[in-house]
Amino acid sequence: xxxxxxxxxxxxxxxxxxxxxxxxxxxxxxxxxxxxxxxxxxxxxxxxxxxxxxxxxxxxxxxxxxxxxxxxxxxxxxxxxxxxxxxxxxxxxxxxxxxxxxxxxxxxxxxxxxxxxxxxxxxxxxxxxxxxxxxxxxxxxxxxxxxxxxxxxxxxxxxxxxxxxxxxxxxxxxxxxxxxxxxxxxxxxxxxxxxxxxxxxxxxxxxxxxxxxxxxxxxxxxxxxxxxxxxxxxxxxxxxxxxxx
Amino acid sequence: xxxxxxxxxxxxxxxxxxxxxxxxxxxxxxxxxxxxxxxxxxxxxxxxxxxxxxxxxxxxxxxxxxxx
Numbered sequence: 001x002x003x004x005x006x007x008x009x010x011x012x013x014x015x016x017x018x019x020x021x022x023x024x025x026x027x028x029x030x031x032x033x034x035x036x037x038x039x040x041x042x043x044x045x046x047x048x049x050x051x052x053x054x055x056x057x058x059x060x061x062x063x064x065x066x067x068x069x070x071x072x073x074x075x076x077x078x079x080x081x082x083x084x085x086x087x088x089x090x091x092x093x094x095x096x097x098x099x100x101x102x103x104x105x106x107x108x109x110x111x112x113x114x115x116x117x118x119x120x121x122x123x124x125x126x127x128x129x130x131x132x133x134x135x136x137x138x139x140x141x142x143x144x145x146x147x148x149x150x151x152x153x154x155x156x157x158x159x160x161x162x163x164x165x166x167x168x169x170x171x172x173x174x175x176x177x178x179x180x181x182x183x184x185x186x187x188x189x190x191x192x193x194x195x196x197x198x199x200x201x202x203x204x205x206x207x208x209x210x211x212x213x214x215x216x217x218x219x220x221x222x223x224x225x226x227x228x229x230x231x232x233x234x235x236x237x238x239x240x241x242x243x244x245x
Numbered sequence: 246x247x248x249x250x251x252x253x254x255x256x257x258x259x260x261x262x263x264x265x266x267x268x269x270x271x272x273x274x275x276x277x278x279x280x281x282x283x284x285x286x287x288x289x290x291x292x293x294x295x296x297x298x299x300x301x302x303x304x305x306x307x308x309x310x311x312x313x
Contacts, residue, residue: 026280033276037269042247042255052258056268063272102279106272113268117261215276222283229290242294 009086011228012237018221025218032211039204056114058205061188062212064107067135068170070100070216074142075167078160090156091231093163094146095223099216101139108132119183127176128184131169138166
């Protein structure tokens with residue numbers, strides 16, 4: 001177990017192993033998302049009240065899911081890096097920040113575009129939407145913080161602390177639709193009980209969520225690999241890689 | 246089953262076309278960029294490193310040539 005843990009901490013080993021997963025992840029991601037998009041746009045039945053604007057759900061919900069789950073990934077990586085001084089964990093944390101920020105942006109953007117025909121407004125300062133905006137600022141804060149220190153150790157430590165403090169926001173986002181009166185509809189999918197959605201509408205959503213999970217894993221790996229090359233560029237193995245040996 | 250009568254109806258989305266297509270278009274474009282940006286950055290990094298290594302090798306050779 002500890003040997004495995006130690007191995008996982010080796011950027012070189014991680015770079016080589018992740019390279020083998022990448023093509024499979026990429027294929028799964030493209031197939032799932034392409035299927036989900038076509039199914040959701042053309043074949044899922046339209047919503048009785050919202051009409052076709054409801055089809056935005058197939059992007060909005062998976063993106064929001066991963067924006068939130070991605071924050072836990074980032075904070076957990078930050079904690080591991082801080083406690084065990086694992087370099088690779090710091091790289092994962094730095095790799096997760098722009099990905100999470102982009103997914104949060106997608107969630108907010110699709111939400112705004114969906115809001116116009118449904119609620120009559122692009123934006124409203126309600127609990128769910130405001131707490132999602134705070135999430136975006138947390139991600140951006142971590143990106144900015146990671147670039148503002150000259151030493152790697154200080155930077156990693158500061159980012160990990162900010163990421164861990166920011167996790168307070170995640171349960172608030174989850175619960176915001178129950179705690180406050182808001183325009184945002186309550187959760188479509190709950191861990192307990194059946195989804196409040198017709199199966200014909202739900203199946204493509206499930207495909208999209210799976211696709212987004214693959215996409216998240218794919219881009220997180222790609223970003224981590226970039227970070228590895230950048231930080232290990234003075235090592236022999238990266239030099240050999242550059243020379244194409 | 247295809248939910249629309251024809252292709253024009255599919256594009257129009259019952260009047261919600263701009264919203265639906267806009268949301269999908271921007272989101273998928275951002276996602277494509279997310280996946281391609283690290284690949285481009287990796288390639289640029291390795292190319293930089295290679296030219297740097299070649300330059301140091303050439304310098305070393307030249308220095309060896311001068312000393313002889």
